[in-house]
Amino acid sequence: MNKETAAIPDDIRRGIADLGDWFQNLDLHGIATAPGHFLGDYPRCKWNRFSSAIPADLRGWTVLDIGCNAGFYAMEMKKRGAAASWASTATGDTWRRPASRRTC
Numbered sequence: 496m497n498k499e500t501a502a503i504p505d506d507i508r509r510g511i512a513d514l515g516d517w518f519q520n521l522d523l524h525g526i527a528t529a530p531g532h533f534l535g536d537y538p539r540c541k542w543n544r545f546s547s548a549i550p551a552d553l554r555g556w557t558v559l560d561i562g563c564n565a566g567f568y569a570m571e572m573k574k575r576g577a578a579a580s581w582a583s584t585a586t587g588d589t590w591r592r593p594a595s596r597r598t599c
Contacts, residue, residue, distance in 0.1 A: 519565040528565065538567050546571070553577040 507526050511517065520529035520536055534540065550556075554576040560569040563582035572580045 517565060519567045521565055521567055521570070542567070542571060549575070551575060557581070559583075 504524065504526060507523050511523070511526065511528050517528040518532075519538055520527055520532045529537075549572075552575065553572055556572075556577045557579040558569065558572040558577045558581065560566065560572070560580065560582040561584075563569050563584045566582045569580040569582035
């Protein structure tokens with residue numbers, strides 16, 4: 496592991512902290528965005544209840560996640576192979592964040 500690779504987790508932690516409190520607990524390369532969420536591992540705990548209803552293979556699909564918050568479900572669709580996973584939200588201060596800093 497070189498210096499640049501070793502710095503990535505620190506950069507991720509700083510980015511998470513810079514954005515303030517997170518509602519969705521995302522796993523960003525092994526770093527949780529909201530490890531102390533009052534609902535536990537939210538929204539993964541919710542996703543686990545209905546994920547079997549979503550096709551396991553989404554290759555070639557385009558997915559639209561409206562009201563995505565931090566984009567948990569959009570990222571899950573990409574993990575299942577969606578060709579494109581578009582996510583949009585307009586809650587809180589999301590639109591005031593620089594586009595390069597948005598997670599969805």
